[in-house]
């Protein structure tokens with residue numbers, strides 16, 4: 276599983292903003308600010324359905340689905356979009372959904388939400404907590420929960436669709452809604468594109484792409500920053516091939532566990548010795564799987580590697596370095612070339628790089644619903660080593676304008692209590708206690724709608 280994207284984000288956020296509790300009280304006061312007419316209309320439209328959307332969110336939370344298994348969730352999204360007059364395409368990249376709403380001449384604006392959950396056991400104790408156990412493709416069973424807030428993302432998408440339909444007279448162009456599968460393994464966006472999102476399924480290529488992620492910072496704060504925001508990533512599986520045998524007779528075996536152990540230690544030298552120390556890169560081995568008995572030398576050892584990088588040359592240094600170390604180990608253990616370790620490149624993404632102009636329009640939209648000081652920009656929030664595949668919906672297109680923002684979704688009282696207890700945040704994503712304040716559902720719908728209307732207005 277693809278862990279800890281927002282753990283890093285939230286920790287760095289807190290380092291950059293030690294006084295979030297002060298910001299939380301500013302959020303409460305800001306609610307009294309006088310909104311502009313359009314903002315009032317958005318708020319009224321959202322308020323009408325907010326309780327119903329919160330129920331939708333709780334239902335999705337109680338029924339989480341892992342990547343490429345989101346059939347129930349996708350069905351709910353497709354039904355909702357159809358009911359609101361969208362032209363809907365289903366089963367793109369296995370479970371992806373696209374909804375198209377044509378509303379006269381103007382730009383094509385795409386809004387994306389991810390639908391998948393995590394292999395994490397829920398510990399929140401919420402009345403709508405997940406108790407689901409899922410059988411994975413490898414046959415193993417795992418508890419699952421929405422520990423990354425994708426249930427909120429999917430609900431926001433449906434809520435925004437409602438607002439944009441009801442406010443059709445306020446914008447012109449084409450709105451494309453994307454409910455994407457499998458963000459966690461960084462596979463779903465590419466899967467939708469490769470399955471003919473823009474060809475076979477004839478979804479119009481967007482001029483602009485927007486998306487939002489929950490963050491465990493106070494509800495009412497947002498992060499909307501220009502430029503490089505998140506690292507590129509690779510998931511690589513290396514399998515060492517040996518010759519198994521009795522644990523008492525290692526001389527007649529080729530022990531893949533020893534090879535894997537040697538490789539893991541040598542991999543760490545790539546980042547410390549080959550990458551410019553002033554540049555950020557990470558090589559983590561997240562899983563080693565081999566053998567089962569004390570006295571049996573197995574015949575294979577699987578090593579699961581995760582890379583993070585901002586520079587493609589650094590990515591190449593790490594991938595080439597892993598390959599050379601593997602080759603060296605085959606030589607050192609006197610194995611033939613035919614027993615070279617396999618190296619499978621799995622999900623990956625480029626660094627996420629928010630378009631300057633589009634981000635400034637999004638900020639203009641957000642400023643209509645929160646005071647400027649509640650919008651955290653690039654000067655107050657450094658790029659993080661976390662990653663996303665959101666932008667892979669457009670990175671291969673001629674137009675690559677995209678903006679990905681974060682919405683504070685932590686309950687204010689829980690946040691204040693956590694700060695008083697000396698914690699940085701009340702909970703982190705990918706942990707069993709991660710939770711989204713239900714009030715963040717209408718807030719997120721308002722934020723996304725305001726941003727979308729501003730982007731349509733700019734053309």
Ligand SMILES: [Zn+2]
Pocket residue numbers: 277280422423459704705
């Ligand atoms: Zn996640």
Ligand SMILES: [Zn+2]
Pocket residue numbers: 423424425458488
């Ligand atoms: Zn996520």
